[in-house]
Amino acid sequence: MxxxxxxxxxxxxxxxxxxxxxxxxxxxxxxxxxxxxxxxxxxxxxxxxxxxxxxxxxxxxxxxxxxxxxxxxxxxxxxxxxxxxxxxxxxxxxxxxxxxxxxxTIDHKSIEGNEKLVNQFGDFHSTPENASKVFNVVSNMKKGTFVVSVGDPYHRCPPSPYEGILMADEVFRLRGVRDNINLVLAVPYPRAYPAETFNEVLEPILKERGINVMTFFTADKVDVDNKKITSLEGEELSYDAAIVIPVHKxxxxxxxxxxxxxxxxxxxxxxxxxxxxxxxxxxxxxxxxxxxxxxxxxxxxxxxxxxxxxxxxxxAKNTGRTNCPTELGFEKGTFVISDYNHPAAKVPANTINFIMKRLFADAYWDVIRHPEFWDPIFDVYFENTQPEILWKIFK
Ligand SMILES: Cc1cc2nc3c(=O)[nH]c(=O)nc-3n(C[C@H](O)[C@H](O)[C@H](O)COP(=O)(O)OP(=O)(O)OC[C@H]3O[C@@H](n4cnc5c(N)ncnc54)[C@H](O)[C@@H]3O)c2cc1C
Missing domain, CATH: 3.50.50.60 (FAD/NAD(P)-binding domain)
Known part of the structure; x- marks a missing residue:
């Protein structure tokens, strides 16, 4: 042989x-x-x-x-x-x-002051240790302004900043302190979510949950002494606690x-x-x-x-298919589904999508270990949830 x-x-x-x-x-x-x-x-x-x-x-x-x-x-x-x-x-x-x-490679240093900010408040794109700092902040903060700001539009998992701010909203509401906390999401885009079509799903949810969105704000510099983030576009944003999604290299x-x-x-x-x-x-x-x-x-x-x-x-060729399960807090979820030829479909927020996200997390290890079992299941899933099809269902 x-x-x-x-x-x-x-x-x-x-x-x-x-x-x-x-x-x-x-x-x-x-x-x-x-x-x-x-x-x-x-x-x-x-x-x-x-x-x-x-x-x-x-x-x-x-x-x-x-x-x-x-x-x-x-x-x-x-x-x-x-x-x-x-x-x-x-x-x-x-x-x-x-x-x-x-x-x-996560590069906190590319944004001046972000290393110091991460030491104080953590983040959810680098390490479990930094993620646990965030939990400490959201579990103890009683009042003030909590910011999630994007420093790099090409970060992992496009919906993750939105998941972060909506999950923070959930924690603050459950702790009964939400009325005293101003939640701000600062993004580099002209609207809350970069893809206009998916923005139609997400923006009303952010509004309903009282999250203030700052557009055209690309985090460029953090002044931890004066608690201010400056954007490339020249705006300033004050915070009491903040997470800047770091630059990815x-x-x-x-x-x-x-x-x-x-x-x-x-x-x-x-x-x-x-x-x-x-x-x-x-x-x-x-x-x-x-x-x-x-x-x-x-x-x-x-x-x-x-x-x-x-x-x-x-x-075989890539179709550019995305399939990002997006958690919205309070047991609601949606999916960002697009491909090279179709912008993200307007998949509505509901509990089924939240459950699917959770089920996928639990199945993840098995998916890697047993491709021969999961490949046919995924083939059927991806075939039947093509953006082209979803666009006809969710207009
Ligand atoms: C907060 C967050 C939420 C996310 N949510 C989702 C989601 O819901 N759905 C989704 O699909 N994706 C999600 N992602 C993104 C997803 O985790 C990544 O896109 C995915 O892990 C990329 O896979 P990869 O194989 O390219 O890299 P990785 O999974 O990062 O694997 C790279 C591997 O290479 C190893 N490595 C690095 N350098 C070297 C070296 N020099 N020598 C040897 N080994 C090396 C690393 O240790 C690692 O094991 C999320 C990411 C984050 C941060």
Missing amino acids: AEKKKFLIVGGGSGGAILANSLTKEFDVTVINDTPNHYYWPQLLQIAFRNDYSNLYRPLSSLLLKGVNLIIDKVKKIDLQERTVTLSTNKNLNYDYIAIAPGV GPKIEIKPEESINQDGFINADKLTNQILKYDDAFAIGDASTSANAKTGVTAHLQAKVVAKRVLGLD
Whole structure:
């Protein structure tokens, strides 16, 4: 029997782990991950506003199928021309195929003063420790102005700032202090939500819940001594407690040739195929790649499936499908569903969508571990919830 080709996957997160488990029969698969645990990042919101750590992480080894080799180490260099990957120990690995999926680097320093702000009030885009600081703030604040402000429109999970402010509203109402707290959401866009169509769903909810929205406000500088955020557009916003969604950058890996990364370190990959430049043996998937039209786990998942099919000789392509379950507080939810050809559909807020979000969080680990069981279910789901169809239902 011919020897299996070597498939290296850098990063065992949402994209990398699903890709690895989808290729075990055909390839000799190795995953390199810099931590022994696989983190489910949406849980940061549950920690920040519910102190719920239940789905935060699982050992990566427990999620990968038998036959997948796992190396716990940090990749420091990838040379696409030489087909080599260099680990922190200076050990070199070679490959026949590579998929680069190391996610993002959170860069608090890009916004002056944000590091100090995060030390005080935390955030829900970086670490569980920072998310737990947010929980401390929302559990103790009695009056004043609580701000969620966006410093980087290309952050992970487009609806997450809205989920954050609405979940904060829920906590303050349940604690009976909401009347004394002014909630402000400051965003860089001309309206509350960047996609006009989905804004029609979200803006009335923000209004009804008494959340003040500041538009054209891209957080640029934080003055923690005077408790003020200044925007790129020149406006000032005072706060008593604030979270600035930090700048997201590409992975801290030296990737050669240099033209394979953009100025922020994201890997230049084709949006339809995930292929990197002219290298037909190299792919970038998920948050680390420029091919992700939304930095979400679902995008990483769908891209992993496209790459898995392509290396098996099928002509699979990304449709740009997004599927972001969005929690609105008080057991209501909606979904941001769009693709390259259709803007986000106007999926209404209801309890069923909230339950679906929760069910998905619980099923997440099984989805990674058992692609053969879940793939047909997702195929049916994605087929029947195409934006084209939803646009006809929710006008
Ligand atoms: C608050 C919040 C809410 C979210 N909500 C949702 C949601 O509801 N639905 C949704 O679909 N998505 C959601 N997301 C986004 C989702 O979590 C990410 O888009 C998804 O995890 C991206 O997958 P990935 O594989 O690209 O990266 P990751 O899952 O981040 O995995 C990258 C992996 O690479 C490893 N790594 C990094 N650098 C190296 C290196 N040098 N060497 C070796 N290994 C390395 C990391 O340790 C990690 O395991 C949310 C994110 C946040 C922060």
